[in-house]
Amino acid sequence: MTYLFGPVPSRRLGRSLGVDLIPRKTCPYDCVYCEVGPTTRQTLKRFEYQAEAIIRELAAYLRGSAAALDFITLAGSGEPTLNLGIGRIIAAVKEITDTPVAILTNGALLHHPEVRRDLAHADVILPSLDSAIEATWRAMDRPLPGMTLSQMIGGLEALRREYRGRIWLEIMILKGWNDSREELSALRRVIEKVAPDQVQLNTAVRPVVEDAAQPLSEEEMQAVADFLGEGAEVIASSPRPANAETAVSDARFIEMLARRPMTAADVAEVLGLPLELVQGRLERLCTSGLICHTLHQKQDFYYGQFNS
Ligand code: SF4
Structure with a gap:
């Protein structure tokens, strides 16, 4: 398989067939905690990438596999919304199968109306937001120059207004980076504005780019969830059983x-x-x-x- 991977045990999506929509490692960010590796092509410019080949491979897989899936997850070795064909791919999946479609995105392009339109028919969108304080966001996610946190949060708010599916907001909590009361209070205010259906808290449980990106303990993560309020859950290290x-x-x-x-x-x-x-x-x-x-x-x- 060139573009498909798994099914993998997803901490959030159960038995999930991953679809890699973007060449490694293409992203507007270069997060200190990235599991894929350092960003080698840092860009905000969307481009065409193998949509028809991806659809063909998906169709062949789904015809040949009887194994039940919880989700088909559009993700990849970078930011999947950079792929200009993502809307066509979602539409094609919907024609082939009833399996729900999830999108893992860093949310960096959601302030563009055409990106939100492309994602409109997904069942779940899982954007990430790591800090509501500009300096921390820059330090953790290392975005391209010119990108701003307010633009990114504006994209999340616009998505909430327009999108009819579920939004599960992921927050990566790192020890000493975004786990202070000031950081969590700022995050709580943004969560209230964006009103996601779920808030999912992760920490650096897998190998990451920078050693300084250290995880919180289970107890510390639970304390963060309690502080952020009802609807926030810790998802780190809790895969669901697969068939x-x-x-x-x-x-x-x-x-x-x-x-x-x-x-x-x-x-x-x-x-x-x-x-x-x-x-x-x-x-x-x-x-x-x-x-x-x-x-x-x-x-x-x-x-x-x-x-x-
Ligand atoms: S947004 Fe995701 S893919 Fe991009 S650098 Fe951050 S963790 Fe890695």
Whole structure:
């Protein structure tokens, strides 16, 4: 598969088939906590990228797989709304299947009416907002020069006014960056204005770009959720169980891990395989040099490498 990955165990979306809408690693931001890696093409300019090929691959997958999915998730190795074909892709998915469509976005382009129009038929939009204080937002997300936080928040407010689907706002909380009372009070005021259907709190539980991006403990995360009020929930490290799936090739392991670093337990969960079997396979692939391994927050993560 070139553009599809998974199904992966999503902390928010259950068994989710990912669709990579953008070449790695293209984004208006270069977040300190990014799991994909440093941004190599930082841009706000939307462009055409393989919409018809993506639709063909999706259609072929859905024809050939009987496994139940909770979501088809348009995301990728960067910001998916940069793909000018995203509206056509959503429309095509809706013609092929009833599986709900989710969009993971950093929200940087939502102030453009044409971007909001493109996303109008998605079932769930999951934008992120990391701080309501300009200096912190710049430090965490490292946006392109000229971008402003007020523009970004304006885009979220406009989305709320126009969009009929569900909005699940993700906030990445990092220790010492945006976990102070001042930061959380500012975030709470923006949440009240944007009124998302859910507020989902994440922290840096996977390998990230900058070592300074450190996670909060479970107790600290719960305290943040309590402060932000009803409707805020901690989503870090709580994958839902997925259905069993057998006969998994090495290529499938490598492809999954190239998209996203995972622990052996993550891989076992999404593939429905016994943990010992997965551990043995990961060790063999590591020894062969086909995947790599790193220690992060005292957990072993495995990751693959893209050829490009
Ligand atoms: S917005 Fe997402 S893809 Fe872009 S740098 Fe931040 S975390 Fe990575």
